[in-house]
Amino acid sequence: MSMLEKIIQNLEIFSKSEKKVADVILESPQSAIHSSIATLAKVADVSEPTVNRFCRRLDTKGYPDFKLHLAQSLANGTPYVNRNVEANDGPEVYTQKIFETTIAHLDSAKNSLDPEVINKAVDLLIQSKQISFFGLGASASVARDAENKFFRFNVPVICFDDIMMQRMSVINSTEDSVVVLFSHTGRTKSMVDVAKLARENDAIVIGITAQDSPLAEYSNLVISLDVLEDTDVYMPMASRVAQLVLVDVLATGFTLRRGEKFRENLKKVKSAIKDSRFNKID
Amino acid sequence: MSMLEKIIQNLEIFSKSEKKVADVILESPQSAIHSSIATLAKVADVSEPTVNRFCRRLDTKGYPDFKLHLAQSLANGTPYVNRNVEANDGPEVYTQKIFETTIAHLDSAKNSLDPEVINKAVDLLIQSKQISFFGLGASASVARDAENKFFRFNVPVICFDDIMMQRMSVINSTEDSVVVLFSHTGRTKSMVDVAKLARENDAIVIGITAQDSPLAEYSNLVISLDVLEDTDVYMPMASRVAQLVLVDVLATGFTLRRGEKFRENLKKVKSAIKDSRFNKID
DNA sequence: AGACTGTATGTAGGTTTATAACTAATTATA
DNA sequence: TATAATTAGTTATAAACCTACATACAGTCT
Numbered sequence: 346m347s348m349l350e351k352i353i354q355n356l357e358i359f360s361k362s363e364k365k366v367a368d369v370i371l372e373s374p375q376s377a378i379h380s381s382i383a384t385l386a387k388v389a390d391v392s393e394p395t396v397n398r399f400c401r402r403l404d405t406k407g408y409p410d411f412k413l414h415l416a417q418s419l420a421n422g423t424p425y426v427n428r429n430v431e432a433n434d435g436p437e438v439y440t441q442k443i444f445e446t447t448i449a450h451l452d453s454a455k456n457s458l459d460p461e462v463i464n465k466a467v468d469l470l471i472q473s474k475q476i477s478f479f480g481l482g483a484s485a486s487v488a489r490d491a492e493n494k495f496f497r498f499n500v501p502v503i504c505f506d507d508i509m510m511q512r513m514s515v516i517n518s519t520e521d522s523v524v525v526l527f528s529h530t531g532r533t534k535s536m537v538d539v540a541k542l543a544r545e546n547d548a549i550v551i552g553i554t555a556q557d558s559p560l561a562e563y564s565n566l567v568i569s570l571d572v573l574e575d576t577d578v579y580m581p582m583a584s585r586v587a588q589l590v591l592v593d594v595l596a597t598g599f600t601l602r603r604g605e606k607f608r609e610n611l612k613k614v615k616s617a618i619k620d621s622r623f624n625k626i627d
Numbered sequence: 628m629s630m631l632e633k634i635i636q637n638l639e640i641f642s643k644s645e646k647k648v649a650d651v652i653l654e655s656p657q658s659a660i661h662s663s664i665a666t667l668a669k670v671a672d673v674s675e676p677t678v679n680r681f682c683r684r685l686d687t688k689g690y691p692d693f694k695l696h697l698a699q700s701l702a703n704g705t706p707y708v709n710r711n712v713e714a715n716d717g718p719e720v721y722t723q724k725i726f727e728t729t730i731a732h733l734d735s736a737k738n739s740l741d742p743e744v745i746n747k748a749v750d751l752l753i754q755s756k757q758i759s760f761f762g763l764g765a766s767a768s769v770a771r772d773a774e775n776k777f778f779r780f781n782v783p784v785i786c787f788d789d790i791m792m793q794r795m796s797v798i799n800s801t802e803d804s805v806v807v808l809f810s811h812t813g814r815t816k817s818m819v820d821v822a823k824l825a826r827e828n829d830a831i832v833i834g835i836t837a838q839d840s841p842l843a844e845y846s847n848l849v850i851s852l853d854v855l856e857d858t859d860v861y862m863p864m865a866s867r868v869a870q871l872v873l874v875d876v877l878a879t880g881f882t883l884r885r886g887e888k889f890r891e892n893l894k895k896v897k898s899a900i901k902d903s904r905f906n907k908i909d
Numbered sequence: 910a911g912a913c914t915g916t917a918t919g920t921a922g923g924t925t926t927a928t929a930a931c932t933a934a935t936t937a938t939a
Numbered sequence: 940t941a942t943a944a945t946t947a948g949t950t951a952t953a954a955a956c957c958t959a960c961a962t963a964c965a966g967t968c969t
Contacts (some may be wrong), residue, residue, distance in 0.1 A: 360916085360918085361917080361918090362917075362918065362919095363917095378695060379692075379695075381954075381955055381956085382955065382956060382957090383954085383955070383956090391919090392918065392919045392920075393919090393955090393956075393957085394918080394919070394920090394956095394957075394958085395917090395918065397956075397957065397958095407956070407957070408955085408956065408957090409691070409926095409955090409956080410661075413660060413661075413694065413695070413698045416695045416698045416699050416702070417698050417699060417701070417702035418702070419699070420698070420699035420700070420702030430879055430883070432883065435742070435746075436742040436743070436745045436746040436749070436880060437742035439876065439879050439880060439883065440737070440740055440745055440876050441737065443872060443875050443876050443879055444733055444736070444872055445737070447733060447875070448730050448733050448734060448737075451726055451729060451733070452726075454726070455722070455723065455726035455727070455730075460717070460718040460719035460722055461718070463718045463722055464717075467718070482775060483772070483775055483776075485771065485775070486768040486769070486771040486772040486775065487768070489767065489768040489771055490765070490768040490867070493764060493765055493767070493768060494765075582872075582875045585871070586868055586871055589867070589868055589871065590725060590726055590729050590864075590868065593725050593729070593864045594721065594722050594725050594726070597712055597725055598718060598721060601712070601714065601716065601721065642945080642946060642947085643946085643947090644946075644947060644948095645946095663925080663926060663927085664926065664927060664928090665925085665926070665927090673947080673948090674947065674948045674949080675926090675927075675948095676927090676928075676929085676947075676948070677946090677947060677948080678927095679927070679928065679929095680946090680947090689927070689928070690926090690927065690928085691926090691927075691955095910969105911968105911969090912967100912968090912969085913966100913967080913968075913969095914965100914966085914967075914968095915964100915965085915966085916963100916964085916965080916966095917962100917963080917964075917965095918961100918962085918963080918964095919960105919961080919962075919963095920959105920960085920962090921958105921959090921960085921961095922957105922958090922959085922960100923957090923958080923959100924955100924956085924957080924958090925954105925955085925956070925957090926953100926954080926955070926956085927952100927953085927954075927955085928951100928952085928953080929950100929951085929952080929953090930949105930950085930951080930952095931948105931949080931950080931951095932947100932948080932949075932950095933946100933947085933948075933949090934945100934946080934947075935945080935946070935947090936943100936944080936945070936946085937942100937943085937944070937945085938941100938942080938943075938944090939940100939941090939942080939943090
């Protein structure tokens with residue numbers, strides 16, 4: 346936990362004078378780390394030992410040590426926290442906010458992922474003879490992206506963003522089929538139906554969705570991205586980005602598992618694309 | 628630049644004694660920030676003022692100030708730098724690496740964006756009577772995503788990931804049309820052709836692409852995401868994520884510009900979707 | 910109610926720490 | 940070789956920090 350959060354969390358435990366110190370620090374942490382204990386004490390209108398005690402209460406060795414910790418809290422130039430966009434934000438502000446929110450979410454997604462699950466997913470994908478990526482709405486573009494990636498691996502891959510096609514497709518599943526379903530909530534009826542149908546036809550279902558959701562019920566393997574989202578006003582942006590990065594991870598795992606020789610192959614596909622481009626030097 | 632990097636970079640400029648100090652600090656930065664100037668001097672076998680001069684040489688006010696800077700360098704628990712995946716990385720490692728790389732890229736993209744350009748783009752989008760999103764390959768999913776988003780705004784929006792359809796579509800452009808082209812390199816021939824064609828038919832072209840690329844030439848407005856990418860082995864992952872977030876930014880700007888009343892409308896679209904979901908409590 | 914106990918805060922003084930000023934030594938330069 | 944410039948160390952001082960002690964206040968027990 347960052348020092349600033351820690352201060353906020355302990356606000357009620359502090360005594361009157363200590364709270365004064367906390368207020369001053371929270372007011373302007375940047376200037377706090379550049380102040381001496383004397384100046385800080387003066388600004389907070391308390392005595393120097395009070396400041397010192399305040400520091401110790403936060404499990405630091407003393408004031409200099411506290412400053413060090415505080416400095417580290419402030420180090421992340423931008424405080425990647427979830428800051429919601431407000432009605433009167435200018436372009437500068439909302440751009441920053443959206444990027445920062447996305448980054449914060451990616452970070453939390455990163456920490457919530459279980460490498461073991463990733464590994465299993467890669468296992469399943471490697472062994473399958475047919476990979477299907479399905480998504481609806483916002484998740485459709487994630488599925489498309491996955492298709493695009495795995496298509497380059499020269500793997501039989503299909504992708505549908507249409508419920509009927511998805512249903513028809515899974516009916517032809519075999520036990521060598523892997524169906525990857527993208528759904529943030531895991532509560533989209535038709536998606537759950539597709540999962541059910543796929544299972545009934547022996548396919549292996551990987552659900553990239555919320556833990557404990559109906560879709561998760563029907564999945565052989567669930568990869569959950571715990572991305573807390575304020576889904577009320579704005580659309581699920583961050584969750585989709587996290588899903589995309591997850592696809593990158595799976596694709597990378599896939600590539601690595603296939604070994605060196607296969608990576609050469611990747612370069613070939615890549616260079617095939619190059620011919621349709623303007624050459625940079627000409 | 629981080630303090631540690633700065634020290635490494637200046638290693639040759641330092642004098643003999645200063646280098647001793649640098650070595651000790653680089654050896655164990657963590658312990659350095661917890662040492663007093665005296666102990667550090669002793670460990671480095673130099674005098675205290677030498678340490679002080681060392682600090683000043685690195686543009687800090689003195690030793691305490693230096694420690695603060697150093698502490699901040701070490702703060703970033705995870706060093707969001709571009710760490711490439713290696714052949715023998717395990718799931719844990721490559722997952723972390725990919726997420727961190729993506730985050731690092733988003734951060735650099737965030738910093739490279741010009742809010743003024745964003746604002747202009749939103750202006751253009753707001754005023755247009757017809758928005759087209761075009762992308763090929765990996766960028767196609769970004770275009771789809773943009774379509775999905777703007778479709779919810781009840782705006783006439785089209786999206787094609789097929790060259791012929793794109794060409795046919797832009798031929799019918801008017802001066803009220805805005806064509807948004809996604810291309811990481813800006814060097815895909817057919818994309819550039821579409822841009823050219825669009826301009827010839829009075830459409831306004833927004834290129835989400837590299838500065839100084841052929842595509843940028845034909846764009847009325849270029850939004851460039853300076854995402855340095857090692858495009859050699861793995862596919863352009865990060866750039867695509869940055870593009871997606873950019874779409875979020877544009878969509879948000881769009882929404883904000885339309886004002887409160889319109890945001891209510893968004894909720895309606897949203898609730899229409901809700902009916903196709905399982906209810907959480909049942 | 911009055912003494913007692915414990916917590917909260919401040920004062921004073923001493924210790925540590927950092928820096929300024931100065932000096933000696935070394936290196937470079939004319 | 941003499942002189943200037945750079946480098947590093949010594950001494951001195953001031954600033955910062957912390958300990959120990961003292962006071963004030965609140966709650967508790969007799």
